[in-house]
Amino acid sequence: MTIRFGLIGCGVMGEALLSRLLARGVYQPSEVIVSEPLLARQGFLQQEYDVTVTADNSSVFALASEVVFLAVKPQVFSAIAQELAGILEAAYSPLVISILAGVSLSQLEGAFPQLPIVRAMPNTPATVGAGITAMCLGAYTNTKHQQIAQQIFSAVGEVVEVSEILMDAVTGLSGSGPAYVALMVESLADGGVAAGLPRVIANQLALQTVLGTAKLLEESKIHPAELKDRVTSPGGTTIAGIAQLERSGFRSALIEAVRVAAQRSLELGK
Template sequence: MSIKLGIIGGGVMGEAILSRLIAQQVYRPDQVLVSDPQAQRREVLSQRYGVNVTSDNGVAAKADEVLLLAIKPQVFKAVASDLVSKDGNHSSASETLPMVISILAGVSLTELEAAFEHQPVIRAMPNTPATVGAGITAIAPGKTVTANHIEQAKTLLGAVGEVVEVSESLMDAVTGLSGSGPAYVAVMIEALADGGVAAGLPRAIASKLALSTVWGTAQLLQDKQIHPAQLKDQVTSPGGTTIAGIAELERSGFRSALIEAVQAAYRRSQQLGK
C-alpha cells in the first residue's frame, strides 16, 4: 500500500479538503491516510470516504508526496515534538520526505521549517466556503519550495476553490479579509433579511431574497469581470430607490465599517501569531 497523502487532523477543514480530493479523484481513497486522536472521528472518515485512518501522527507523516497539517494551532508544538521524538518524518536530509502544507492560522513558516527542517513547507490560509468547494486559499511558499511544489499545492488546494500565491508577510491581511470575511458577509445577509422583514416581507422570503441577491451579485461580478463600482452604477438610476439606499449606507458608515473590520481582524491575526 502506497500512501501519497497524509493528513494530520480530521476536523472540519481537513475533511473538506479530503472530501473534494476524493470526489475529484486527485487521490484514490487507498492513497490517503488520516490521523486523528478521536476513534469516533476516524470511524466516520473511514466509512464516509474509504480512506485509511490511524491515531499515530508519525505514520501519516511518512506519506510519499504530501503531509497536510489540519490541526488546531494550539497543539502544533506538541504534535511537532511528538513527531521528532518518534523519529517519524524528518530524521535525515537524505530521505525522500513529503512536502508539508500547513493550514494552521498564526503558525509561521519559520516555526514550520524549524519543525520540518528537511522538508519543503507551504503555509496556506483557506476559508470556510472551502467546505462546499467554493473557497479561496492563499499560499505562502517556504525557502526550499520549488515551482513543482507550488503546482502540486495548487492542485491539492484547488480542489476546494481558487488558490492565490502571496508572500508570508501578507498572510495576516489574508486572514483579515478572506479568512474572516465569510462572517462579515453572513452578518450582511442577515441584516438584509432583517431589513426585508422590517419592510413587511415574511422571514423565509426575506432570507431567500437576501441570500440569492448576494450570491447572484458575486457570480455576476466574477463572470463579467467588472469592477463592483461599475455594477453599482448600472443598478443606480437618477432619483431612484437604489441611490436612496446607498445614500443611507454612506450616512451609516457601511463602507468604513467593513474596512475597519478587515483591519481589526488583521491586527488580531498579528497578535495571535506572536
C-alpha cells in the same frame, strides 16, 4: 497501494479538502491517512471516506510519502511540533502543507527542519469547490512541490501565490471573509423580515442577491462602484439605502474587520 497523502486534523477545513480531493480523484481513499483525536470523528471519517484513520500523528508522517497536510488549530501547533520532533530525525521528506492561521514559514521550518513547506490560506467555500487559496513557498520547495500544492488547492477553487508578508492580510480578507458575507446575508434577510417579508422568501432573496451580484461582477468585470451606480436611480430607493449604510459606517466596518482580523492572524503566530 502506497499512502501518498496524510492529513493531521480533520475538522471543518480538513474535511472540506479531503472530500474534494477524493471526489476529484486527486487521491484515492487507499492513498490517504487521516489523524484525528476524537473517537466519534474517527469512526465517521472512516465510514464516510473509506480512508485509513488513526489517532497517532506520527504514523501520518511515517506513512504519507507525498504530502502531510496540517489542518489543526494554530493553538495546538507547538504541541504537535514537539510530538513529531522525534520521528522527523528519520529520513522522511514529504511536502508539508500548513493552513494554520498566523503560523509562519519560519515557525514551520523550525518545527520541520529542512522539509519542503507550503503555507496556505484557503477558505470555507472550498467545501463546494468555490474557494480561494493564497499560498507561499518555503525555502526547501521546488517546482514539483509547487505543482503538488497547486493541484491540491485547485481541487477546491482558485489559487494565488503571494509573498509570505501578505498572508495575514489574506487571512483577514478571504480566510475570514465567508463569515462576514454570511453575516451580511443573514442581516439582509432580517431587514426583509423587518420590512414585512416572510422569512423563507427573505432568506432566498438575500442569498440570491449576494450570489447574483458576485456573479455579475465576476462575469461583467465592471468595477463595484459602477454596478452601484447602475442600481442607484436618482431620488430612488437604493440611494436612500446607501445613505443609511454610510451613516452606519458600513464601509468602515468592513475595512476594519479585515484589518483587525489580519492583526489577529499576526498575533496567532506569536
